[in-house]
Amino acid sequence: MTIEASKIATEEVLPKYTKNEHNTPKHDKLEGYEFYRSIGSPKYVVAPMVDQSELAWRLLSKSPLPPSMAGPSETIITPTGKKITRHAGGTHVSYTPMIHAKVFMEAKGAETGKRGDGQFNLTYDEEGGEGIVAGIEGGDRPVFAQFCANDPEILLAAAQKLEHRVDAVDINFGCPQGIAKRGHYGSFLQDEWDLVYKLINTLHVNLKVPVTAKFRIFPSLTKTLAYAKMMEEAGAQILTCHGRTREMKGQFTGLADWEMIKKVKEHVNVPVFANGNILYYEDVERCLEQTGCDGVMTAEGNLSNPAIFLPPSHPHFHPPITVLANRYIDIVSSLKSHTAGSAIKAHMFRMLKPILDTNEELRIKIAQCPYSEEMTEFKELIKGIEQRLEPIVKEAGPSFKPPPIDPKTGYRSLPIFCAQPQIRAKPISTEIGGTEEFVNNDENLKPSTQSGTCLFDRSLRHEKINNKNKVEKCINEECGGVAAIRCPTKACIIHCRINKAIESGLTEEEAKIEFEKNGLIGLGCESHEEKEKLRKERLDRKRKNKAEFRAKNKHRKKNENQIIKARSRSLSLSENENEN
16 A cells, blocks of 8 residues: 555545635625624623523623622724623623524414514523623623524524624533434534534524634544634634534543644634633633633533632632522612522522531422512522621631642632532533542542531431431331431331221231321321321422412513514504604
8 A cells, every 4th residue: 555545544534525716795794703702802701501591690790799899890892893891790791591593493482573582582682781780780781692593594584683782792512411312403514514514514604703713622633623614604704613522422521622622713714712610710820721712601610700810919718608699689689680599599509508518408499489579588688698608708818718629639619608619429410510620630630538528428417417427317227218307217208108007907018008098187196197197298388389480470471572562562663753
């Protein structure tokens, strides 16, 4: 075999795609670095997160601290003369949650002109709004709307419905989850380069705003670089490179490859955002330095600490979790746009995790907390948490400063009142921080047994009662249930009731049959029956809260429809006057 033949044999075969010979946008718009500079040359980026990067969260991420703690904001004047307001510790640009283009177009609100308000609210002028929104100067801008799709025409139609409210439209080519595989989008398009090219190019040619793309790497550097270059040729004006492959998810998630991201940055001529391995502010700066990228995107780090972009020099570096939680709830209550209850509780669980890991009762209270227009119940709950944390805050003292990151582990040890990343013993998320040695060292992966630390193993809460006695297992050896503390038979509720039925004269077989029929409700010991009564009351409250929430949501939608109809009538009158 000749040298040339050997070279051809070892060359990687790349998917083919057809370039658009008429690749000129129909509308005048900025491209590449001109566009990047026009939105303030953003370095700090909040990722698109399903049900998590909603409007209220984007506003919190933009201005995480109340003005009394944040200090003065900064005004950036771009080369185009546009003024952009930046707040201490805030993101420079945010992405919406991923919007499914087809679902967005087929939403029930389409007939009334809302076009899927659940995914992007077009009724009010808050989502994608400029000026002051929820008391935050600068509003929801700059913001990129992210879509997933596999049909260029449907994607274009969906994007055109909101292009006037965003700075760019991003396409998701990175989602590795099973739902993306079933829906045929995200990273499961990465072998169909012709389709990927058409999706990007259709928006590039037809939209009034730039198109950007977020993608995952291939195991092969050659293929990754060619893939990124193809996206640039198709018209993507900013690329976000997640340094993990499609297969790196769940239990197989590992560290993102910053070296691969660096190669992508060097290979293309448009701005590149790096994504992966961000838990602390120091990770952000280290990533910028090592990859040479124009910005750093974070998801996991932002969810645990929306003030992740606060520098160590700020007096409120790693701020109190209750301050962040209160500010988020204040933003939610001040918006006209609806914030999903599932998103609110998910954020509460994540931000308050350090103390929730030490107190199961608080976790249950958040799960059961009802919604009201003023969010009074959540505010009271946070106030109670502040009182619980007060002794720990006093012990730390007014001069407390977060310690530096431990070079041996790559982590910072923080008291539970501080905002801090969620550290998992096994990397199961889309982002994991710390050093590679820490992640790969089984000995170091053991969770802490000390409650109140960020590495505390939540399951250990159930190992002890009053810090003394081990949890009692059901007396029935074949049962894996837990006995109630005061149960005289030392059984779970099932076997407690069966045992009591046997004591009342039934045979064991008869007792089991009766249990299958009616559960032998009320026949167990006092401890078990009281526990069951409380459980039933919790379920009843939960059903009531859901019913109230549905009623409130129905009322909200009715008001939105009235607003839309009023606007339509006003528009019709204006058109008639113009004709006359």
